[in-house]
Amino acid sequence: MIHLTIDNRDIEVRQTMTVLEAARANGISIPTLCYHEAVAPYAACRLCMVEINTPRGGKPGPDRPGRIVAACAQPCEQGLTVQTNSPRVQAARRVTAELLMASGEHLPLVQAIARAMGAEHAATTLPPNDCILCGLCVRACDELVGAHAISLVERGLDKKIAPPFEITSAACIACATCVLICPTGAIMLKDIAPSLPHPQPLAHEARGDKSPPQPLAHEARGVKSPPQPLSHEARGDKSPPQPLSHEARGDKSPPQLLPYEERGVKSPPSFVGKGAGGLGSHDARTCRVCGEATLPRVFADAEYLLNLPIERDQKAEVQAL
Amino acid sequence: MMTARKIENAAQLAAYRVALQRAHDPQQRCLTLCGGTGCRAYGAERVLASAKEHANGDVQVRMTGCHGFCEKGPIVVIQPAGIFYQRVQPKDIDSIVHETIAHDHIIERLLYTDPATGGKIEREHDVPFYARQTRLLLNQNGLLDPTNIDEYIALGGYASLAQALMDDGENIIEQITRSGLRGRGGAGFPTGVKWRTMRDGIRNRKVEIGNWKIQPPTSNFQFLTSNFQPPTSNRGYIICNADEGDPGAYMDRSLMEGNPHRIIEGMIIGAYAVGATRGYVYIRTEYPLAVKHLRGALQQARAWGLLGKNILGSGFDFDIEVRLGAGAFVCGEETALMASIEGRTGEPRPRPPYPAQRGLWGKPTIINNVKTWASAPLILERGADWYANIGTAKSKGTMIFSLVGKVMNTGLVEVPMGITLRELIFGIGGGIPNGKEFKAAQIGGPSGGCLAAEHLDTPIDYESLSSLGAIVGSGGLVVADEDTCMVDLARYFMNFVQEESCGKCTPCRVGTKAMLDILTRITQGRGEDGDLERLEELARAVKDSSLCGLGQTAPNPVLTTLRYFREEYREHIYAGQCRARVCKGLIRYEIIPELCTGCLVCLRNCAQKAITGEKLKPHVIDDALCGKCGVCQALCRFDAVKIVTGVPVAALAV
Incomplete structure (x- = not known):
């Protein structure tokens, strides 16, 4: 066990912990975006920045500013002094939020970050993009699934997530891990595996039922007689409804699915698009598999993800002790 | 070149050197021609062809590495006298061979003229450019043929290696530490400390810091593109960082082109000292000549028994592989460089763990710059104290x-x-x-x-x-x-960094773009009140919060120009003035009617057809059409075109 100081609190942790883990284990919150317990730290979003002073250089002071590092990737060290909310850290986080807003101002997650960091305006204007390049999907695919189906390609502002050569990867097993770990909903399963069917209810045998589900009898429902469809006569129709044949509709041939060019679409469905339009809905309530608004919200609130500072009632805590 | 023969021990190497030195006649006239990329661009290869044609039996013609005085290329030096000829053309070779070499007659017109005194200078070492330098690393560049290992050995090459292999690694690191050598890649980390960390890391004397989840060793790209297996049996690696990419910097290239064996010798010494078994040279594809010379040198060193298994009979095995970078500036950053060698995307990762603790393929790794490696043999040869005497108290050499x-x-x-x-x-x-x-x-x-x-x-x-x-x-x-224009200079460098940012971390990826946007606006005459404060705020945040050295130092040109040339920025924004007359948005070309003779030259050559006027009457430039190319000013023989600055064009349009 080693001792370090986080926000003037002396903390004892295991040597193998990172500063972020040590802080969270002791109820000190540090905002994160590209961090996830399940995958290796990536240190790219720069929201978890803290100011550190190592014991080798003496006591921190105004003449000895600390080093700004990413807490998620900084190992704990005996005698380390950490400030999670110094003015320098706050300024750096606010600017980072303004930079994230440049291409992600429309995203609820980025809006929440901006609110929390006090960022008001985007630092510059870039084409809107749902993807914030946190790299969680790539790490999940590599480390959790082991499929290595996607990676970060290109450089700088052109950087994006894509399968090799930007063609659907044979390595992808359509497990949807990337879809579920994505904090902004930038990846939709239908983009990855367009032919994948909507999940079907299991057959009754698979559920362990002896017989298929039976509708309750009308007596059990308190209805006196079973429901009767109205006959077509009762509806006033002379004959039962018949679908029109294509000839009757005046078409020469049965309906054909048009190729995408003729539908006025420029390219086949892409993997991860660049603009807001190409990526499906940003609404977390939308089913990410079929795109229909049926599933409950799968993702926790942005505020939870960010692990924003929780207002602590210190008096109550003292009294409880 | 003598026949390739494996040198089996230090005694054989010394004997071989003596034999080479005896075979060389010190009075033999030699025409050495600079073969650096700069002189080649000036046509040194044509000069070489001409020299080979004219040279008869008693003249040796040798193409050496870069002499350094690139302004005056192609450079020819006649050895052993050291007569220095500059700007030599193929037609000059005939007189050089028949006059200077045959009859010791100096050709005046090819000599360097000292602009201070106006006098001609004969000898290379008397040229003020060279006389005021201390050439320790570059001294052999102008003497030896980089494609021939014998010339390097004859000049004392690989003697430090032979000496090092008989010593203990601890002592070598001790000497490097005492010499005060610091990393020449830019950051200036003490080389001895780095080597010590690596040696301790290999021997597991220290516990590593932190619980580092090792990066997954493979990616889909590796499965697709590569047939290599990460070498698993190695204890550690050393890397020579030759991914030189700064605009205007080319000293690493010249060293690799001109004296590749010095670098190889330094790397073998370093590997022996720290206990590494394999080395890489990571070099830009854009340096084809350096790659060629380095590969040739490695091949020769292997054939001579100076690289590979059981080097000079010491039982120490070590080999070096050349890896080519694919054109990303960020791969000069050490962690990105290692990722690139491993076959992954060239992206930096946070440190610690430092490469000396856990580097290439998870093994302790040392990365040093070309010049740092090249300094090692020198320090062992002439002593740590000698080296420590050069330079200042904290920066040696x-x-x-x-x-x-x-x-x-x-x-x-x-x-x-x-x-x-x-x-x-x-x-x-x-x-x-x-x-x-x-x-x-x-x-x-x-x-x-x-x-x-x-x-x-x-x-x-x-x-x-x-x-x-x-x-x-x-x-x-x-x-x-x-x-x-300092604003334009800052914009140029910001544009460079913005294009070269790998895009992994937000501050560098977007922050450089945000700063570039502001700088571009200022140079276009659209600067606003508060821009400078905003620029400083962004620069400080990007400097503080970027992941790697590229982003952490990217705001330096902006911060320093703001610090020392703030007045110039303010002129751009508030007075609509560019005092250097560079920023197109802030300048106008005007014709002074009193000086204009109406010769029609500017009018005919204006690509934008922005100049109107009649013969023998003063012309007028229409500012709305003018493309600010400056052709009119360059062509005017009467100095009638001047650049005015002070009123932003944007304001005129309003």
Whole structure:
């Protein structure tokens, strides 16, 4: 066990912990975006920045500013002094939020970050993009699934997530891990595996039922007689409804699915698009598999993800002790 | 070249060297021709062809590495006298061979003229450009043929290696530490400390810091593209960082082109000292000649038994592989470089763990710059104390600067640490051409800073420069005169970094773009009140919060120009004025009617058809159509076209 100081609190942790883990284990919150317990730290979003002073250089002071590092990737060290909310850290986080807003101002997650960091305006204007390049999907695919189906390609502002050569990867097993770990909903399963069917209810045998589900009898429902469809006569129709044949509709041939060019679409469905339009809905309530608004919200609130500072009632805590 | 023969021990190497030296006649006339990329661009290869044609039996013709005085290429030096001919053309070779070599007759017109005295200078070492330098790393560049290992051995090469292999690794590291050598890649980390960490890491004397989840070793790209297996049995690696990419810097290239064996020898010594078994040279694809010479040198060193299994009978195995970079500036950053060697995307990762703790393929790894490796044999040969006597208290040894931009003598300059900028630019560099005024020195490339005239007497060492907001960096030194706009210069470097950012972390990816947007607006005459404060805020945040050295140093040109040339920024924004008359949005071309003769030359040559007028009557430039190309000014023989600045064009349009 080693001792370090986080926000003037002396903390004892295991040597193998990172500063972020040590802080969270002791109820000190540090905002994160590209961090996830399940995958290796990536240190790219720069929201978890803290100011550190190592014991080798003496006591921190105004003449000895600390080093700004990413807490998620900084190992704990005996005698380390950490400030999670110094003015320098706050300024750096606010600017980072303004930079994230440049291409992600429309995203609820980025809006929440901006609110929390006090960022008001985007630092510059870039084409809107749902993807914030946190790299969680790539790490999940590599480390959790082991499929290595996607990676970060290109450089700088052109950087994006894509399968090799930007063609659907044979390595992808359509497990949807990337879809579920994505904090902004930038990846939709239908983009990855367009032919994948909507999940079907299991057959009754698979559920362990002896017989298929039976509708309750009308007596059990308190209805006196079973429901009767109205006959077509009762509806006033002379004959039962018949679908029109294509000839009757005046078409020469049965309906054909048009190729995408003729539908006025420029390219086949892409993997991860660049603009807001190409990526499906940003609404977390939308089913990410079929795109229909049926599933409950799968993702926790942005505020939870960010692990924003929780207002602590210190008096109550003292009294409880 | 003698026949390839494996040298089995140090005694054989010494005997071989003596034999080579005996076979060489010191009075043998030799025409050495600079074969650096600079001189080749001036046509050195045609000069070589002509020399081979004219040379008869008693003249040796040799193409050497870069002599450094690139301004005056192609350079020919007649050895052993050291007669220095500059700007030599193929037609001059005939007279050189028949007059200078045959009859010791000096050809006046090819000699270098000292601009200070107007006198002609005969010998290479008397040329002020060379006389004021301390050439420790570059000294052999002009003497030996880099494609022939024998010439390097004859000059004492690989003697330090033989000596090192009989010593203990601890002692070698002790010597390097005592010499005070610091990393020449720019950051200036003490080399001895780095080597010590690696040696301890390999021997597991220290517990590593932190629980590091090792990066997954493979990616889909590796499955697709590569048939290599990460070598698993190795204990550790050493890497030579030859991914030189700063605009205007080319000293690493010249060393690799001119003296590849010095680097290889340094790497073997380093590997032996720390206990590494494999080395890599990571070099840019854009340096084809350096790659060729380095590969040839490695092949020769292997054939001579100086590389590979059981080097010089010591039982030490070590080999070096050349890896080519694919054109990303960020791969000069050590963790990105390792990722690139491993076959992954060239992206940096946070440190710790430092490469010396856990580097290439998870093994302890040392990454040093070309110049650092090349310094190692020198320190062992002449002693740590000798090296520690050169330079300042904290920065030891010599530094190679590539002196470029608005300076008389452009080229590679090797000077002791602690020399002043004034000596470098006005002493060795010969001052600013065309009688212009010195304005700034941009030192350290896109990561460095702009120093003003008030800093000319500052000693150049790691500490002084960093206190001024610049860095020694790789040694790029771009001189700016009064015709350089500092805002435009800052914009140029920001544009470079923005394009080269790998895009992994937000501050560098978007922050550089945000700063570039503001700088571009200012240079276009659309600067606003508060821009400078915003620029400073962004620069500080990007400097603080970026993941790797690229982003952390990217704001340096902006911060230093804001610090030392703030007035110029303010003129751009509030007065609509660019005093250097560079920013197109802030200048107008005007014809002075009193001087214009109405000769129609500018009118006919204007690509935009912006000039109107009649023969023998003063012409007028229509500012709305003018493309600010400057052709009219260049062609006017009456100096009637002038550039006016002070009113932003945007304001005129309103």
